[in-house]
Amino acid sequence: MILGLAPMDWFTDCAMRQITQNIFDKYWNKSDYDLNLRTEFMTADGYDRNPWWVIKHLLTTKDQKNLIAQIFWWNIQTLIYTVMDIQNKYREYFKWIELNLWCPANNVMRSGWWAQLLKDKKTTLEMIKKLSEISTLPFSIKTRSWIDDTDKKNQTQFILDASKYCSIISIHWRTVKQHYSWDADRDFIYNIKKLADPNCKIIWNGWIKTYSELISHCEKQSNEAILDWFMIWQSAIWNPRIFTSHIPDKKELKEIILQHLNLMINNESEFQKMIQTPDFDILITKNKLPIDKPEILNRPIMEFRKHLFNYIKWIPWSKEFKQKIAQIKDYENTVKEINNFLTI
Numbered sequence: 594m595i596l597g598l599a600p601m602d603w604f605t606d607c608a609m610r611q612i613t614q615n616i617f618d619k620y621w622n623k624s625d626y627d628l629n630l631r632t633e634f635m636t637a638d639g640y641d642r643n644p645w646w647v648i649k650h651l652l653t654t655k656d657q658k659n660l661i662a663q664i665f666w667w668n669i670q671t672l673i674y675t676v677m678d679i680q681n682k683y684r685e686y687f688k689w690i691e692l693n694l695w696c697p698a699n700n701v702m703r704s705g706w707w708a709q710l711l712k713d714k715k716t717t718l719e720m721i722k723k724l725s726e727i728s729t730l731p732f733s734i735k736t737r738s739w740i741d742d743t744d745k746k747n748q749t750q751f752i753l754d755a756s757k758y759c760s761i762i763s764i765h766w767r768t769v770k771q772h773y774s775w776d777a778d779r780d781f782i783y784n785i786k787k788l789a790d791p792n793c794k795i796i797w798n799g800w801i802k803t804y805s806e807l808i809s810h811c812e813k814q815s816n817e818a819i820l821d822w823f824m825i826w827q828s829a830i831w832n833p834r835i836f837t838s839h840i841p842d843k844k845e846l847k848e849i850i851l852q853h854l855n856l857m858i859n860n861e862s863e864f865q866k867m868i869q870t871p872d873f874d875i876l877i878t879k880n881k882l883p884i885d886k887p888e889i890l891n892r893p894i895m896e897f898r899k900h901l902f903n904y905i906k907w908i909p910w911s912k913e914f915k916q917k918i919a920q921i922k923d924y925e926n927t928v929k930e931i932n933n934f935l936t937i
Contacts, residue, residue, distance in 0.1 A: 594811055596836055597763075597824035599798055600631035600663045600693065600735070604830055607652045608856035609900065612849065613833040614657050620837035626811070628836060629659035629822075634693050637666035637675035649864045651679070653686050661689040661733065667710060669720050673727055680730050689760065691733040692724060711744075714751040725758040733761035735798070738781050749785065756789035763796040763824055786820055794821035802828045804838050831903035847935040850904050851928065857893040857900075858924065891922050905934070 598605060598613050610630045617628045635650035653660055662679050666672055676690055694710060694717065710717050725732040734755060738748065756762055764782050786795040797820050801807050810823055829835050833849075841849065898919065905911045914934045921927050 594626050595629055595822040597629045597822055598829055599824045599826040602634050605633050607860045608853055610657050611654050611856055612853050616834050617836050620839040630657055631661045631663045635664050637664050637671045640675045641671045652860055659688050661691045662687045663691045663693050665693040676724055676728050689731045689733050690728055694734055694736045718754055721755050722758045731760035733759050735763040737765045752785055753788055756793035759793050761794045763798045765798040783819055796822040796824050798824040801825050804835055831906055843935055854897050857897050861893040894927055
């Protein structure tokens with residue numbers, strides 16, 4: 594059985610994936626389970642026109658196992674170029690390449706072209722077939738159940754047809770119209786699994802909120818062999834320990850938070866090195882903290898706040914702490930305030 598960290602734009606960056614993997618390796622005690630990770634969404638158009646701007650999404654570390662490179666776009670030629678370039682340069686770092694179809698984020702849907710992919714299923718299926726043929730790495734897609742109630746039958750057939758060309762299909766069982774809320778039609782994904790190509794693994798994406806729910810679902814699947822994998826989405830944002838039963842005390846939570854901050858700073862340093870070289874040889878981070886480079890420190894500190902605020906959202910007086918730390922941009926004072934807030 595495989596457990597998965599779902600891709601979340603702006604959240605499943607290199608540091609978050611590394612923290613999640615480290616915690617899983619340390620506390621997971623079932624040998625017949627493993628964890629897979631996905632990068633943030635990377636636009637194939639950006640990779641084609643200005644790779645230095647988006648290559649950060651592919652930044653990884655040696656301890657991130659079963660990593661999937663996640664891309665999106667609508668133009669088949671641009672997607673072909675991106676898939677071929679990733680597998681030619683980085684195949685040793687990634688186990689799969691995945692096309693993300695149909696994210697319901699407002700800024701994406703407003704662009705129009707993603708909605709067109711939803712409606713023109715024939716063209717989208719042809720695109721999937723072509724990408725699977727040219728990819729020397731296993732190819733997968735991530736999608737939603739259907740657009741709305743009128744689209745359910747068509748989307749079912751589309752996913753079944755796509756299963757002939759994909760190693761994996763991840764399905765978020767809510768519709769695009771439902772966005773991130775409302776009850777899900779769980780029978781939809783069970784029906785897909787029964788009818789899909791037997792060589793294609795079907796992943797359930799959401800709605801698992803706790804470790805106990807995860808274990809309950811896994812045990813049920815092991816007994817009944819309904820689905821192949823489970824992937825956790827929003828609940829992992831504030832709790833990278835969701836894949837284990839371990840609950841840290843405040844001291845350990847502080848250690849995890851500071852480690853996460855240091856990893857983000859280190860990854861930014863490695864990214865700066867990448868964009869100063871004519872090739873992408875520096876893809877693997879080296880776990881060194883460049884404290885002596887303040888020009889590199891500021892951006893990851895501000896980006897880290899979203900992770901920090903989720904880590905401490907259930908702790909009393911966190912509102913006052915957030916207000917204070919939101920004004921801080923340097924490393925030393927950030928660490929000082931974290932230490933003060935999470936004192937034993």
